[in-house]
Amino acid sequence: MTAPIDSDARIQEYAHPERLVTTQWLAQHLGDEGIVVVESDEDVLLYETGHIPGAVKIDWHTDLNDPEIREYIDGDQFAELLSSKGISKDTTIVLYGDKNNWWAAYAAWVFTIYGHEDVRLLDGGRGKWIAEGRELTTDVPAPTPGTYPVATRDDVTFRIFKDDVQKHIGSGPLVDIRSFPEYTGERLHIPDYPEEGVLRGGHIPTARNVPWATAVAEDGTYKPRAELEAIYQAGGLGLTNDDAIVTYCRIGERSSHTWFALHFLLGLDNVKNYDGSWTEWGNAVRVPIVKGEEAGALV
DSSP states (O other), X not given: OOOOOOOOHHHHHSSOGGGEEOHHHHHHHTTOTTEEEEEOOSSTTHHHHOBOTTOEEOOTTTTSBOSSSSSBOOHHHHHHHHHHTTXXXXXXXXXXXXXXGHHHHHHHHHHHHTTOSOEEEETTHHHHHHHTTOOOBOOOOOOOOOOOOOOOOOSSSSBOOHHHHHHHTTTSOEEEOSOHHHHHTSOSSOTTSOOOOOSOOSBOTTOEEOOGGGGBOTTSSBOOHHHHHHXXXXXXXXXXXXXXEEEEOSSSSHHXXXXXXXXXXXXXXXXXXXXXXXXXXXXXXXXXXXXXXSOOOOO
């Protein structure tokens, strides 16, 4: 079953309006058969303080990642996880979370590389829902288990690894979505966040800096399509549908937010997220970096 597409005029302007829903749409469709709402936050304790009625929780630390290697859970585990949340292959998943959907977008990206077809983001996320005074609950649902099939992860279409990023330098755009001090190398981590032990500060050669928040309006929603086009396409970065584009950040969560905007909202076909990101690149042996404000080149 596929849920109806949000008919909101702003949503309809995007390249894939079936990927984003307004808070009003979700309020109208809460409890509908075939829709499962999923909260995924950076602060993994937020869900317990109150969540959208009926929403289930996915913890990005413990649910999506293998505990021993830096990799996602395998196809059997993914099927088991989604089944336990009441999700089947034809379920419409609506994701939301804190930080204007950093981790919700990350989960959307993981679900996409696992081939789940109907994944949507709640535009504005947890913050907008609460700001509008909409209902929260601490009641934890007990979903009827779904029947999710064993999934196969596609690590090619929307994901890229370090060695291929090195080959990509000079052949296609790299979009560094971290804060400007992280990009220049002034900082090794997000402002106001703890040090994470990256050895070198700077950015990948040729990468241009457009912090993720550039895509977000004051209420936490994505900016209208025309404004996003001005940032990323003509008049901005100049990205076109002929480009093979790579986004990256620190560990792949903020860059998932931009990946979502470029691929689903602007309709750029070839956009890959480098989830190894700066925590891998900044520590890796024999990979080049650039410090300062200029994008630089491979030397």
